[in-house]
Every structure is written in C-alpha cells, then in structure tokens.
Amino acid sequence: MAGKENLKIITDKNQMRTWTRAMRSQGKTIALVPTMGFLHDGHLSLIEEAHKHTHLVVVSIYVNPSQFAPSEDLSTYPSDFDGDIRKLMAVPGGVDAVFHPYNLYDYGVESARCGNGVVSNGTAVVSCLEESGSGHETWVRVERLEKGMCGVRRPVFFRGVATIVAKLFNIVEPDVAVFGKKDYQQWRIIRRMVRDLDFSINIVGSEIMRDVDGLAMSSRNVGLSLEERQKALSINRSLSKAKSAAERGELNCKSLKSLVVDEIREAGGELDYVEIVEQESLEVVEQIKSPVVILIAAWFGKVRLIDNIEISI
Amino acid sequence: MAGKENLKIITDKNQMRTWTRAMRSQGKTIALVPTMGFLHDGHLSLIEEAHKHTHLVVVSIYVNPSQFAPSEDLSTYPSDFDGDIRKLMAVPGGVDAVFHPYNLYDYGVESARCGNGVVSNGTAVVSCLEESGSGHETWVRVERLEKGMCGVRRPVFFRGVATIVAKLFNIVEPDVAVFGKKDYQQWRIIRRMVRDLDFSINIVGSEIMRDVDGLAMSSRNVGLSLEERQKALSINRSLSKAKSAAERGELNCKSLKSLVVDEIREAGGELDYVEIVEQESLEVVEQIKSPVVILIAAWFGKVRLIDNIEISI
Numbered sequence: 299m300a301g302k303e304n305l306k307i308i309t310d311k312n313q314m315r316t317w318t319r320a321m322r323s324q325g326k327t328i329a330l331v332p333t334m335g336f337l338h339d340g341h342l343s344l345i346e347e348a349h350k351h352t353h354l355v356v357v358s359i360y361v362n363p364s365q366f367a368p369s370e371d372l373s374t375y376p377s378d379f380d381g382d383i384r385k386l387m388a389v390p391g392g393v394d395a396v397f398h399p400y401n402l403y404d405y406g407v408e409s410a411r412c413g414n415g416v417v418s419n420g421t422a423v424v425s426c427l428e429e430s431g432s433g434h435e436t437w438v439r440v441e442r443l444e445k446g447m448c449g450v451r452r453p454v455f456f457r458g459v460a461t462i463v464a465k466l467f468n469i470v471e472p473d474v475a476v477f478g479k480k481d482y483q484q485w486r487i488i489r490r491m492v493r494d495l496d497f498s499i500n501i502v503g504s505e506i507m508r509d510v511d512g513l514a515m516s517s518r519n520v521g522l523s524l525e526e527r528q529k530a531l532s533i534n535r536s537l538s539k540a541k542s543a544a545e546r547g548e549l550n551c552k553s554l555k556s557l558v559v560d561e562i563r564e565a566g567g568e569l570d571y572v573e574i575v576e577q578e579s580l581e582v583v584e585q586i587k588s589p590v591v592i593l594i595a596a597w598f599g600k601v602r603l604i605d606n607i608e609i610s611i
Numbered sequence: 612m613a614g615k616e617n618l619k620i621i622t623d624k625n626q627m628r629t630w631t632r633a634m635r636s637q638g639k640t641i642a643l644v645p646t647m648g649f650l651h652d653g654h655l656s657l658i659e660e661a662h663k664h665t666h667l668v669v670v671s672i673y674v675n676p677s678q679f680a681p682s683e684d685l686s687t688y689p690s691d692f693d694g695d696i697r698k699l700m701a702v703p704g705g706v707d708a709v710f711h712p713y714n715l716y717d718y719g720v721e722s723a724r725c726g727n728g729v730v731s732n733g734t735a736v737v738s739c740l741e742e743s744g745s746g747h748e749t750w751v752r753v754e755r756l757e758k759g760m761c762g763v764r765r766p767v768f769f770r771g772v773a774t775i776v777a778k779l780f781n782i783v784e785p786d787v788a789v790f791g792k793k794d795y796q797q798w799r800i801i802r803r804m805v806r807d808l809d810f811s812i813n814i815v816g817s818e819i820m821r822d823v824d825g826l827a828m829s830s831r832n833v834g835l836s837l838e839e840r841q842k843a844l845s846i847n848r849s850l851s852k853a854k855s856a857a858e859r860g861e862l863n864c865k866s867l868k869s870l871v872v873d874e875i876r877e878a879g880g881e882l883d884y885v886e887i888v889e890q891e892s893l894e895v896v897e898q899i900k901s902p903v904v905i906l907i908a909a910w911f912g913k914v915r916l917i918d919n920i921e922i923s924i
Contacts, residue, residue: 434807436804441748494747494778495778
C-alpha cells in the first residue's frame with residue numbers, strides 16, 4: 299500500500315464539517331486521529347489502525363493551549379508541519395484530510411469582549427488559554443478518572459484534553475476516533491466522556507509502538523542522550539518482568555511494584571509514579587483479581603517518559 | 612393548523628438517533644425542544660417557534676436528576692405524561708417525535724461497578740444523581756455564566772442542565788434547539804456551551820409567554836393562591852415600569868433596581884435577587900450603555916418565580 303499523492307488540508311472548522319457531511323452522505327464512514335503534530339511512527343500506527351475501521355481517515359494537527367499550564371512548554375512545543383505532511387503522504391493507506399486549524403478558541407468579537415481576566419473556578423485550574431484572555435469558559439471534566447497519576451502534576455491537562463476532543467468531535471463528526479494506549483489515562487478518560495455525554499463515536503485504543511530496543515515511541519525520546527536512552531530501557535524491561543511475575547502467580551501489587559521500582563531506580567531513573575490500577579476505573583488495587591494495567595511515569599535526565607502494560611489474568 | 616393524529620414515542624436513545632439520521636438522509640432538518648414534561652402553553656409556544664426553523668420537531672420529556680440537589684424537589688417534581696401527549700397531539704403544526712427515555716445515566720454493568728460513592732470535586736457540588744450512586748462522572752460547566760443569580764442558590768443546577776443538554780444534543784443530533792427566554796441565564800449558558808464546544812446547532816430563544824394578567828407562564832404558578840397570584844403580578848408590572856423609565860432616559864441601574872424592588876416589596880413579595888446585567892456576558896452593569904436584561908427571582912408564599920425583561924437602548 300502506498301500513500302496518497304494529494305492531501306486535502308482544511309483549516310476552517312465549518313469547511314471541515316461540510317466535508318465530513320458530504321462524505322457521509324455518500325455512504326462513507328470516517329475516522330479521526332487527533333494529534334498535536336510532530337508526528338512519529340507511533341502516530342502513523344494510529345492511522346493504520348484507523349483504516350481498519352472506516353472508509354476515510356482524517357488527521358487533526360492542533361497544539362491545544364488549554365491543556366498546558368502557564369508553567370509548561372506550550373511556546374516551545376515542537377512542530378514541523380511540512381515534515382508531518384510528508385509523513386502523512388507516505389503512510390500506508392494514506393490520509394484523506396488533514397484538519398489544521400489556526401485557533402479553535404477564537405470566537406470573534408463576543409469572545410474578546412468576555413475575555414477580560416482569568417476565571418476563578420475555586421480549584422485554581424488555569425491554563426495557557428485563560429492566561430491569553432480567551433473568552434472560552436466551557437469545560438468538560440471527567441471527574442474521577444482525571445484524578446491521580448498524570449492528573450496530579452498537571453491539573454489542567456485532562457480538562458484541556460477532554461474539552462478539545464469534545465470540540466474536535468463536534469467539528470469533524472467522525473464515526474470512529476483512534477487514541478494511543480500509551481497515553482492510557484487519556485484514552486480511558488476519552489472513552490468515559492464519550493459514554494457519559496452520549497457521543498456516537500467508537501473510541502479505538504491503539505497498541506503502544508516500540509522501537510526495536512523496546513522504548514515506547516514518543517516525541518520526547520529525541521531529548522534523551524544515548525546513555526539516558528539506555529537507562530530508560532529499564533521502563534519496558536521492568537514492566538515486562540512484572541507482567542511475567544503476575545502470570546506466574548505473583549498477584550500482590552506491592553511486590554509487583556517493588557520489582558518495577560527497583561529496576562528503574564537501579565538504572566538511574568527517577569520515578570514520578572508507578573501504579574497498578576483496574577483497567578476501566580483506574581482505581582488502585584492491592585491484589586490482582588481483575589484486568590489491571592501498570593502505569594509508570596519516570597524521569598531520565600530532563601525527559602519525563604510514560605509507559606504502561608496491561609495484565610489480564 | 613391542527614395537530615397530528617399519530618405521535619411517535621421513542622424511549623431508546625439509539626432508536627432516537629437512528630430516527631434523526633434517517634430523517635436527515637431524506638433531507639429533513641430537525642428541531643429539538645427539551646422539556647421536563649408537565650407541559651403548559653409556554654412549552655407549546657416553543658414548539659410553534661421550532662416549526663419556523665425546521666421541517667421536523669422532536670420534543671424530549673425527561674426529568675433530569677443531575678440538576679436537582681438532594682435537598683430539592685426531584686421526587687415530587689410534577690409529571691403527567693398522558694396529559695402531555697394529549698397536548699402535543701393538539702399543538703398547531705404537531706410534533707414528529709417525542710423522546711421519553713427512562714434513565715439517561717444508566718450505563719449498564721460498568722456504570723454500576725464504578726458508582727460506589729459520591730465524587731468529591733473540591734467544590735462540594737453533589738446532585739441527586741451522584742447520591743443515587745450513578746457511575747456518571749463527566750460534567751460540562753460554563754464557568755462564568757453559571758455563577759450568580761440562579762447559580763447562587765442552586766450550585767448543581769446549571770452543571771446538570773448543561774450536561775443533560777449536551778447528552779440530548781448528541782443523542783438527537785438536531786439542527787436547531789429551542790429554549791425559553793424566561794429561563795434567561797439557562798438560555799445564555801446553552802448558547803455559550805454550543806459556541807465553546809462547537810456544537811453545530813442553532814440555539815433559538817423563544818419569547819416569554821404570559822397569561823392575560825401578565826404573569827409569566829410556569830409550572831409553578833399552580834402553587835399560587837388567588838391572592839398570591841394577584842401579588843405576583845407586581846413582577847411583570849415592575850419590570851415594565853423599569854423598562855419604560857430606561858426608555859425615558861433613566862440609565863442608572865441603582866435607580867431602576869429601586870423601582871423594581873419597591874414595587875415587589877409593596878405587593879408583599881420576597882426578593883431572591885434583582886440584577887441588571889449585560890445580555891451576553893450576564894455581567895452586572897451600573898449604567899446602561901449596551902443591551903441589558905433585568906433578571907428577577909422572588910417568592911410569593913412558598914412559590915419562587917423568575918421573570919425578566921430585555922432592554923435594548
């Protein structure tokens with residue numbers, strides 16, 4: 299399979315919806331693969347997954363300001379739109395449209411008039427979007443699942459993700475949307491949002507892509523020195539060891555976590571968290587009785603990496 | 612114009628969406644009129660308004676538990692489904708479908724498993740839904756507009772309204788939705804939600820319906836004694852006086868509010884709030900410079916009534 303020679307790039311949200319509706323009226327089904335650009339093979343695997351489910355595939359490329367705290371790296375977030383387009387033109391099965399909006403929070407005059415100051419919602423959650431003075435004020439929150447793990451250090455993150463995904467769903471109106479299971483908590487949050495708000499969209503989780511050495515693919519991997527990368531291989535190694543141990547009958551989560559913690563610390567990584575949680579509810583478990591997932595975030599040098607492994611016993 | 616002799620009643624959300632999609636594929640446009648039933652002429656006027664905008668009209672009848680606090684009157688909320696259906700069959704232009712679901716927060720096994728306990732979101736917002744142990748955990752909040760006025764006494768109300776309306780929009784997928792401007796803050800909140808989340812739905816505000824004596828129509832009016840009803844006429848009278856004063860050049864809101872407050876107090880009403888606010892942002896103004904609305908809530912006996920009047924100078 300080769301990519302497509304022509305790639306439709308749409309920047310206007312109304313044109314995007316018009317395109318989807320025209321395609322649907324011709325009997326076509328549509329998958330959306332939401333991205334923030336700077337694409338790597340992990341993203342491309344999401345597109346290949348999408349092709350299994352629908353006739354057409356739309357990739358969105360949009361760096362969403364509302365999921366970054368003012369202290370985070372919105373302004374330095376990497377982008378390479380030309381490179382992204384080249385990759386999309388070469389991806390097996392191709393891509394039917396790229397949605398690349400300039401600003402999805404610009405509502406014109408009304409927006410500017412209302413955008414005088416930061417909203418206080420009592421929980422001190424403020425993103426780059428509010429700081430910029432946007433009049434946007436509607437937020438989707440998945441209140442249980444957004445707690446814990448990545449939600450602890452990044453209190454605006456999942457609120458911003460759920461909100462922008464709801465917006466993209468309403469603009470693109472896809473039948474299917476594909477998310478990487480590497481961002482496991484995000485994937486579960488989106489599934490829960492779709493259930494709770496009755497979106498008619500099938501959320502597909504795509505398996506983690508790994509380089510040949512086992513490191514989960516991520517835009518952040520380029521920030522690792524060769525030495526740090528060697529050390530970071532302890533993440534996947536420790537997850538595999540814990541899974542094997544569980545499969546051999548070690549169902550005590552304290553013991554399994556120790557395996558992971560020791561392996562990563564010995565390699566020189568600094569753990570943010572290791573949690574063994576129930577796959578649907580993300581509730582911490584002490585003894586494995588139902589399908590779980592081990593979720594990890596760890597620092598190697600200045601790079602924070604996340605990874606996970608599902609265990610279904 | 613006469614009503615329709617057959618009325619399609621749909622209770623399943625998937626059947627509802629299937630119906631809409633089938634109609635749309637035949638080139639029909641669809642309006643949704645969301646209600647909690649116990650219909651009066653105010654509701655019926657929304658349906659007549661809807662007919663001006665689309666080929667087909669869907670009325671939803673669903674008492675939404677998530678907009679009631681545990682201390683409020685969910686269990687005693689009035690209902691008369693048979694009476695509602697009779698009224699809908701007689702309404703000019705008719706109704707094409709009634710969506711009457713049993714429980715829009717029942718997500719099956721997964722829901723029950725996750726529903727063990729009330730979510731704490733740091734702001735102590737708990738509705739009848741959480742109290743019932745539902746696994747629902749996704750909330751839509753319009754953070755600026757939900758503050759103040761009716762949001763003060765009812766902190767779960769607008770969160771519940773925005774969330775159920777988002778669900779209904781995703782189930783019914785209408786082109787237009789009609790809301791009464793009597794619930795002015797609610798109408799503005801829904802408009803803002805639609806803008807911020809990019810719903811492709813035109814939100815129409817329908818003018819307040821009044822009985823011949825001037826009282827705004829409401830399900831709650833039946834709770835008024837004859838004497839209380841006489842007193843309650845002071846609401847509309849005071850709003851009209853304030854509007855006339857503004858049109859004659861009195862633009863100071865303190866003075867205009869005094870007119871309203873005095874009139875209602877003299878009649879024996881107990882004010883919950885009187886606010887003069889900018890129409891779009893609902894921000895309190897001190898001097899009228901742009902279109903405003905006077906919003907009132909007041910008690911007459913045990914009945915709390917709301918009303919408003921727009922002033923565009």
